[in-house]
Amino acid sequence: MMEKHLHDWFRDAHAMEQQAEKMLKAQAGRLESYPELRRRIEEHLRETQHQSERLEHCMALMNIDTSILKDIGAKASAFGQAISGVMASDEVLKGSIACYAFENFEIANYKVLIKAAQVLKQEEVARICTEILQEEQAMADWLSQHLEDTTQRFLERSESDELRSKS
Template identity: 55%
Template sequence: MTNKKDNLLDWLRDAHAMEQQAEKMLQGQASRLEHYPDLKLRIEQHIQETKGQIQLLENCLDRLGSKPSIFKDMAGKLTAFGQAVSGMTVSDEVVKGAMSGYVFENMEIAAYTVLIAAAKTIGDQETQRTCEQILPQEEAMADWIKAHLPELTEAFLNRSASSDLEAKR
């Protein structure tokens, strides 16, 4: 049987790995974007938020006498690398990248919702506050992507219909 704190710690380590994956995925995406400046700017902003989130999660783990999982962090980074490589092979990378970013943000929203409930259940107010600080950043990014998917799609389609413009990135 696993106690509640052990579950919370495991989920915090999962969140840390998830944010490591997000950072690598976002950095790769931003580095390849050439023709979508608004998307690139928002991704770069979220990279900075993600770096802060990683530090906040490390602070929680440290305060609770634990540390990130090297294995989970490495797996997350490897997954991000695979996503970057697969994205480079498709002609509509910017659209598929935005779609996968939206899905990933919603996974993060779910993870922080679970962490808030777990921290509240065991009475860890500091972890609860930390996750309540991170959650709106993830929600804002998901909302931004969703709101901009139509114009991004239109821009991609218009660029791809022109023989003079590159649309992929």
């Protein structure tokens, strides 16, 4: 039963990373006035793509059937669509907040995967998930550290030109 849970959680994590990729691509495309944020989002997009590959490697190590991954993608998309749908005139801020929330969602998921992999003596899987966890934590930290600056920049831009402030 424990192994089944771990397999399910890995399918969910893979779907989560697929949704993260979609969200990051959409956000990066709208940040021309925030070059530092855009660079970090694009960097994390590349990390996210690599994370999906590493999850697939872990799944192969544990003989998890990947043929149903497309079906599971719908599970994560509801959460991701809710977050990505918050874009409005202040989309850069809402997007930053949404990304920060999603990063913390991912962090919690990887902590669960690591512990389950350790309990089931899947040491390589736990090691890979720990590496991914560190990337997610670094992104969450970066977003947290830059949220005030992004807010300041947004407010300054909105004061000078409301239409240009959002992107």
